[in-house]
Amino acid sequence: MIQKATNLFWEKGFHATSMRNLQDHIDMRPGSIYAAFGSKEGLFKEALKCYTDANIRHMQKCQEQTSSPLEALKLFIRSIVKRQQDNAHSEVCMLVKTVSELTEDNAELLAESKRLLNMMEDGLEAVLIRAQDAGEISSSSDTRRLAQFLQIQLIGFRAYIRINKDNQCIDQFIEDTFLRLH
Amino acid sequence: MIQKATNLFWEKGFHATSMRNLQDHIDMRPGSIYAAFGSKEGLFKEALKCYTDANIRHMQKCQEQTSSPLEALKLFIRSIVKRQQDNAHSEVCMLVKTVSELTEDNAELLAESKRLLNMMEDGLEAVLIRAQDAGEISSSSDTRRLAQFLQIQLIGFRAYIRINKDNQCIDQFIEDTFLRLH
DNA sequence: AAAGTTATTGAACGTTTGTTCATTTTCAGC
DNA sequence: GCTGAAAATGAACAAACGTTCAATAACTTT
Numbered sequence: 001m002i003q004k005a006t007n008l009f010w011e012k013g014f015h016a017t018s019m020r021n022l023q024d025h026i027d028m029r030p031g032s033i034y035a036a037f038g039s040k041e042g043l044f045k046e047a048l049k050c051y052t053d054a055n056i057r058h059m060q061k062c063q064e065q066t067s068s069p070l071e072a073l074k075l076f077i078r079s080i081v082k083r084q085q086d087n088a089h090s091e092v093c094m095l096v097k098t099v100s101e102l103t104e105d106n107a108e109l110l111a112e113s114k115r116l117l118n119m120m121e122d123g124l125e126a127v128l129i130r131a132q133d134a135g136e137i138s139s140s141s142d143t144r145r146l147a148q149f150l151q152i153q154l155i156g157f158r159a160y161i162r163i164n165k166d167n168q169c170i171d172q173f174i175e176d177t178f179l180r181l182h
Numbered sequence: 183m184i185q186k187a188t189n190l191f192w193e194k195g196f197h198a199t200s201m202r203n204l205q206d207h208i209d210m211r212p213g214s215i216y217a218a219f220g221s222k223e224g225l226f227k228e229a230l231k232c233y234t235d236a237n238i239r240h241m242q243k244c245q246e247q248t249s250s251p252l253e254a255l256k257l258f259i260r261s262i263v264k265r266q267q268d269n270a271h272s273e274v275c276m277l278v279k280t281v282s283e284l285t286e287d288n289a290e291l292l293a294e295s296k297r298l299l300n301m302m303e304d305g306l307e308a309v310l311i312r313a314q315d316a317g318e319i320s321s322s323s324d325t326r327r328l329a330q331f332l333q334i335q336l337i338g339f340r341a342y343i344r345i346n347k348d349n350q351c352i353d354q355f356i357e358d359t360f361l362r363l364h
Numbered sequence: 365a366a367a368g369t370t371a372t373t374g375a376a377c378g379t380t381t382g383t384t385c386a387t388t389t390t391c392a393g394c
Numbered sequence: 395g396c397t398g399a400a401a402a403t404g405a406a407c408a409a410a411c412g413t414t415c416a417a418t419a420a421c422t423t424t
């Protein structure tokens with residue numbers, strides 16, 4: 001049910017999603033929603049959490065599929081890109097979209113989105129450190145910097161797919177990105 | 183006056199900017215606005231044009247400041263990044279923000295934003311071709327691909343600054359990006 | 365200066381917004 | 395099966411939304 005709300009918020013954004021839209025989409029009446037979440041902002045905050053949790057789970061799934069941390073990272077980024085390419089809506093990352101949309105008028109949600117994005121970056125770095133321990137990348141590499149680099153690339157890729165859905169150049173850019181990590 | 187409207191739309195986004203906000207900010211009454219632009223969408227479309235024109239002019243200014251096309255590109259990207267770092271609002275590119283925010287409910291504005299972003303990419307490629315002619319990058323380089331690459335990097339940089347305003351890592355990433363062009 | 369044309373005004377319209385709350389329904393525990 | 399707490403309902407609220415238009419003001423032309 002929070003899942004459904006998350007998808008609607010993700011697609012339409014915070015402001016363009018009305019409580020009526022949500023009521024229809026998750027099949028709940030206003031009273032119940034407000035009893036459970038207090039406000040539109042409260043529900044949105046829950047959606048941000050739901051979205052981030054799903055992404056962290058996805059990252060873990062990727063790590064379980066291979067013993068190579070670097071391969072897991074590639075799998076992670078490739079699958080996100082592929083899903084966006086195949087999906088009709090072709091949405092960018094919900095956290096990035098939120099950080100882009102909101103202002104200080106919704107300071108708490110804005111700060112929370114930034115916090116979750118930095119959490120995702122920490123997750124990337126954790127895998128990069130494992131790659132370093134496994135000897136897949138140089139021990140002299142700055143893993144924090146590499147995580148920032150990957151974060152920037154992924155954000156850029158997803159925005160570009162949103163703009164030019166049919167352009168298949170991204171697959172090659174992903175390869176190039178990982179060549180640079182070594 | 184369109185300038186002022188552009189700035190407000192840029193900061194708050196299409197949906198969060200109300201016609202009342204605009205009336206106050208540009209000091210016009212609803213009747214005049216609707217006589218001139220027909221609708222909120224009409225005014226927003228004009229704002230998109232205004233924003234893009236300013237960016238194209240900025241690119242041209244950068245080219246006038248140096249005889250090296252590659253140096254002009256670096257100047258362009260660095261100045262955009264710097265402005266965003268110094269500015270209190272720290273907004274991402276208005277066109278990217280709009281593409282991220284809007285759905286098929288505003289199909290025309292969405293398509294127009296994508297079109298303008300591709301126009302900007304064409305502008306980047308034009309300078310890259312000049313760089314190629316000047317021998318600054320290999321004649322075997324795919325300038326279309328390089329333009330896509332730069333576009334992706336710039337979008338990623340600006341999103342990252344929006345998330346982590348104080349993190350100064352971007353300056354180094356810009357240097358790295360241009361090392362890769364040779 | 366009068367007449368005609370264009371631009372500006374701001375009150376008002378019908379919707380839609382986020383939210384509330386008295387009422388009804390649901391479901392334990394006895 | 396009755397009772398009391400918990401959850402769900404949906405009509406209703408004030409405020410804000412995008413937009414319209416008769417009335418007024420400001421310029422042009424003669």
